[in-house]
Amino acid sequence: MVSFEGYRPGRLSGTRRAAYADFGPEGVSLQLECNASGRPGTVRDGRFVLGGNNSRIQTAIGCGPEHGPREVRFFDFFEQSPTVETLGADRLRLRAGGAELVLERPAVRRLAHLPSPAELDGAWRMMEVTRYLPEGGVAGVGLSEIPGRLIIAGDRLHFSACPELGLRFRHASEGRLVKTGGPTPASGPLGCAGVSDEADAPLLPGPSQALRLLHADPLVEKTGDGGLLLSTSDYGLLLVPDGR
Structure with missing residues (x-):
C-alpha cells in the first residue's frame, strides 16, 4: 500500500508487509498495520463488486484511537463498490465515498526502501x-x-x-x-x-x-x-x- 486517505503506512511490520490489499479469485485480503480481514468480491467494469458471501472474518487486536477508526474505514471502503483504475504498470487507484486508496506491486514498492x-x-x-x-x-x-x-x-x-x-x-x-x-x-x-x-x-x-x-x-x-x-x-x- 502507498496511501489510504492520504495516510502513508510503513511498508513492513517485522518480516511481513504492514499494509496491503491483495486481490485473488475469491476477493481481497486486507491489512492496515493492525488487524487482518478481507472482503469477498471481484473487479468488474472498473469497480470492486462485493460477492454473495457475507463473511467478515478478521483478527481482533486493539489498534488504538488513531489506527482503529482508520482501519474500520479501510475495511468498509471495499463495501462501497470503489472504482479501480491503473496508474502505469504497477499502481492502482481506488476511490469511493471521497476516500482514495493507492496500491503498488510489492516487488516495486520495496525498491523505495533499499x-x-x-x-x-x-x-x-x-x-x-x-x-x-x-x-x-x-x-x-x-x-x-x-x-x-x-x-x-x-x-x-x-x-x-x-x-x-x-x-x-x-x-x-x-x-x-x-x-x-x-x-x-x-x-x-x-x-x-x-x-x-x-x-x-x-x-x-x-x-x-x-x-x-x-x-x-x-x-x-x-x-x-x-x-x-x-x-x-x-x-x-x-x-x-x-x-x-
Missing part, C-alpha cells in the same frame, strides 16, 4: 526467521536469544558463532545480496553453536534456516526503524543493529 552498501556494514542481531506459507500465511520463530552476531563488512558476511560459513557477495542494484564466494552449507545439520537445526513444530522454520538464507541470494530492504529484512520467496530474516 539500503546503500554503507548502511549494510556493521554487526547485526538476528531477531526472527519466518517461513512464508502458501495463501499468504506466515510461521516464525524468535532468534533474539541466539548468541553471535551477523557481521557485514564490505563484500563479506559471516555469523560470528560459525565463521566457517562466511561468504562474499555482490550488492546488486535490485537490492539483492548475490553470493560470489564461500562454502555451500551442508544439506544436513549445520552444527553451528547455539543455532538449532530442529524446528519446534511442522510449519515452523528451524533457527539454522536463518543461516541458510544468507547463502540463497536474499533480497534486502530497510524496515523503517533501523533494521533490515533479508528475504527469499520462502523465508524472511529480521535483523536489528547490535546493541539495540
Whole structure:
C-alpha cells in the first residue's frame, strides 16, 4: 500500500508487509498495520463488486484511537463498490465515498526502501526467521536469544558463532545480496553453536534456516526503524543493529 486517505503506512511490520490489499479469485485480503480481514468480491467494469458471501472474518487486536477508526474505514471502503483504475504498470487507484486508496506491486514498492552498501556494514542481531506459507500465511520463530552476531563488512558476511560459513557477495542494484564466494552449507545439520537445526513444530522454520538464507541470494530492504529484512520467496530474516 502507498496511501489510504492520504495516510502513508510503513511498508513492513517485522518480516511481513504492514499494509496491503491483495486481490485473488475469491476477493481481497486486507491489512492496515493492525488487524487482518478481507472482503469477498471481484473487479468488474472498473469497480470492486462485493460477492454473495457475507463473511467478515478478521483478527481482533486493539489498534488504538488513531489506527482503529482508520482501519474500520479501510475495511468498509471495499463495501462501497470503489472504482479501480491503473496508474502505469504497477499502481492502482481506488476511490469511493471521497476516500482514495493507492496500491503498488510489492516487488516495486520495496525498491523505495533499499539500503546503500554503507548502511549494510556493521554487526547485526538476528531477531526472527519466518517461513512464508502458501495463501499468504506466515510461521516464525524468535532468534533474539541466539548468541553471535551477523557481521557485514564490505563484500563479506559471516555469523560470528560459525565463521566457517562466511561468504562474499555482490550488492546488486535490485537490492539483492548475490553470493560470489564461500562454502555451500551442508544439506544436513549445520552444527553451528547455539543455532538449532530442529524446528519446534511442522510449519515452523528451524533457527539454522536463518543461516541458510544468507547463502540463497536474499533480497534486502530497510524496515523503517533501523533494521533490515533479508528475504527469499520462502523465508524472511529480521535483523536489528547490535546493541539495540
